Amino acid sequence: MINSGLLKYSGKYKYLTVLSCVLSILSAAISIVPLVCIYQIIRLYVENLSTKSIMHYGEIAVISSVLGIALYFVALSLAHISAFRVAKNLKSQAINKVIDMPLGFFEMRSTGEIRKIIDENTILTEDFLAHKLPDFAATAIMPLIIVISFFFFDWRLGAACFIPLIISVICIKMMMGGENKFMMGKIMTLQEQMNKEAVEYVRGIPIIKVFQQTVFSFKKFHNTIMSYRDLVTGYAKACRMPKTIFGVMLNSFFVFLIAVAVVLFNSASDPIAVFLDLIFFILLSPLISTTMMRLMMTGENLIQAKEALNRIETIICDDSYIENGSDEFPENTEIVFSDVCFSYPEQEKNVIEHVSFEISKNQKVAFVGLSGSGKSTILSLIGKFFKANSGTITIGSKNINEIRNSELMKNISFVFQDSKLFNGTLLENIRVGNPDVPLEKIDEAIKIAQCQSIIDKLPNGINSIYGSKGIFLSGGERQRIALARAFVKDSPIIVFDEATSGCDAENEFYINKAITEISKNKTVILVAHRLNTVIDADKIIVMEKGKIVEQGTHNDLVENNGAYANMWKQYQSASDWRL
Numbered sequence: 001m002i003n004s005g006l007l008k009y010s011g012k013y014k015y016l017t018v019l020s021c022v023l024s025i026l027s028a029a030i031s032i033v034p035l036v037c038i039y040q041i042i043r044l045y046v047e048n049l050s051t052k053s054i055m056h057y058g059e060i061a062v063i064s065s066v067l068g069i070a071l072y073f074v075a076l077s078l079a080h081i082s083a084f085r086v087a088k089n090l091k092s093q094a095i096n097k098v099i100d101m102p103l104g105f106f107e108m109r110s111t112g113e114i115r116k117i118i119d120e121n122t123i124l125t126e127d128f129l130a131h132k133l134p135d136f137a138a139t140a141i142m143p144l145i146i147v148i149s150f151f152f153f154d155w156r157l158g159a160a161c162f163i164p165l166i167i168s169v170i171c172i173k174m175m176m177g178g179e180n181k182f183m184m185g186k187i188m189t190l191q192e193q194m195n196k197e198a199v200e201y202v203r204g205i206p207i208i209k210v211f212q213q214t215v216f217s218f219k220k221f222h223n224t225i226m227s228y229r230d231l232v233t234g235y236a237k238a239c240r241m242p243k244t245i246f247g248v249m250l251n252s253f254f255v256f257l258i259a260v261a262v263v264l265f266n267s268a269s270d271p272i273a274v275f276l277d278l279i280f281f282i283l284l285s286p287l288i289s290t291t292m293m294r295l296m297m298t299g300e301n302l303i304q305a306k307e308a309l310n311r312i313e314t315i316i317c318d319d320s321y322i323e324n325g326s327d328e329f330p331e332n333t334e335i336v337f338s339d340v341c342f343s344y345p346e347q348e349k350n351v352i353e354h355v356s357f358e359i360s361k362n363q364k365v366a367f368v369g370l371s372g373s374g375k376s377t378i379l380s381l382i383g384k385f386f387k388a389n390s391g392t393i394t395i396g397s398k399n400i401n402e403i404r405n406s407e408l409m410k411n412i413s414f415v416f417q418d419s420k421l422f423n424g425t426l427l428e429n430i431r432v433g434n435p436d437v438p439l440e441k442i443d444e445a446i447k448i449a450q451c452q453s454i455i456d457k458l459p460n461g462i463n464s465i466y467g468s469k470g471i472f473l474s475g476g477e478r479q480r481i482a483l484a485r486a487f488v489k490d491s492p493i494i495v496f497d498e499a500t501s502g503c504d505a506e507n508e509f510y511i512n513k514a515i516t517e518i519s520k521n522k523t524v525i526l527v528a529h530r531l532n533t534v535i536d537a538d539k540i541i542v543m544e545k546g547k548i549v550e551q552g553t554h555n556d557l558v559e560n561n562g563a564y565a566n567m568w569k570q571y572q573s574a575s576d577w578r579l
């Protein structure tokens, strides 16, 4: 049940939610008292009885109205306190989980999707607990009110109210039961998808402009919008009839009451008594309508909150990334892959097939091969962005699954093809991996990563805020800042994934020089397309379709006259052609 599901996130505030429901029920029960008092006042007036009693009922009506409002106010206030706590706990648990997730999690989900799951669903649960749940509890008192009015007043007039009431309950069932029960989930899934694809679309606007495309070029986005349109239109059509009948029934209590009352008047020995009972039911019927309307709305909100909770729990309860590794990182940074196979989540085909290799401590090892052969995937597995399907990966004989993610990240630096800088000063960007590093080390990093010329041209030097007032850097310049960052982090293992691709000759020269400096006394793994950067590697591993086809030094592989020798020949002829 949703309530207990949500309440486990409210901690000690759980009782406030329960109390708010109890108070809301009391408030609903008390709300009937003024109606009874008005009925009594009319009865006393019709029967010409004492005005003193009329005053007495008037006072009770006013006091009970105020009490009902006060109880409802307290109920809502308590519900809000508990709801805020649940929203806060849900959000912080989800965010903490996301922070602990390996990079692979973010590769498989867009930021738009993660933001929507956490942000919008917590708002939905908060809204439900703060506003809708007390109302939902209050509607529980309604059957009791109807039964009491049956017994105490006139069962025949009660039955007249019962007819539209039953029909409207059937209509609610038709709108929310059967296939429609799953509608909210489908609608929310499509909304999430639209949100995700809208973000992708906005990101892709430069491509649309450059290639003069329209929104239709973003087929997936367009198709999702169309699917959403079809789904909600279908749902609206399916609900058209029951919703109309529901609306008519809620407004037809008078019709049923008057029809039955006419019959009763004609056969009654005491028409005044029938008239007075009719007055009571006329007073009661708007309360029944409001309650039915509330029931329908809160029922919808209940399904929505349940779906929202399920969605947040896909993150909070995601066991696939449970961290149970230790905080000890091995001294020996030898990396060994033994018969490793891997396929990306939700993909059947292995992109890494029975791969085994060894990288000794402080060796420089390069992966080369055609595009799509699995080089970057190998690097992702070393960083535990994804877990291997089978086989083992060890660092210093310790299985990487036994090393905590944060510890692994502390000891491995990654320099990707397109390094990202965050919105902050260049100094903050450089020391992000080691915030307490002394300024002398930063100066050394700037020198080694050849960043001085970049910093000199900025208005506030190293304190210039990247991304502000036109302070942007070229791809090659960002790479050099990322190299300074890696130097400052000073981790024993460094991974370069095509760090020089996309750079001009000048930047490539600087970056290669920096890589050589930064790599001293480190275990270095690099992926490179430009083979001139791997000649001096201790080992070159050649990949083809997820498998290792050759490994050795540059000279050994050239002598072998295999795949690498071919690549080398092609590379040389291309370089000669360029020259």
Ligand SMILES: Nc1ncnc2c1ncn2[C@@H]1O[C@H](COP(=O)(O)OP(=O)(O)OP(=O)(O)O)[C@@H](O)[C@H]1O
Binding pocket: 107, 108, 344, 347, 351, 369, 370, 371, 372, 373, 374, 375, 376, 377, 378
């Ligand atoms: N996130 C992902 N989900 C599904 N498949 C992926 C994902 N990333 C890569 N792949 C697939 O895995 C295979 C290996 O990709 P990988 O990026 O490791 O190759 P690569 O050798 O590094 O290529 P390149 O030199 O072009 O960067 C490719 O077929 C690619 O399509």
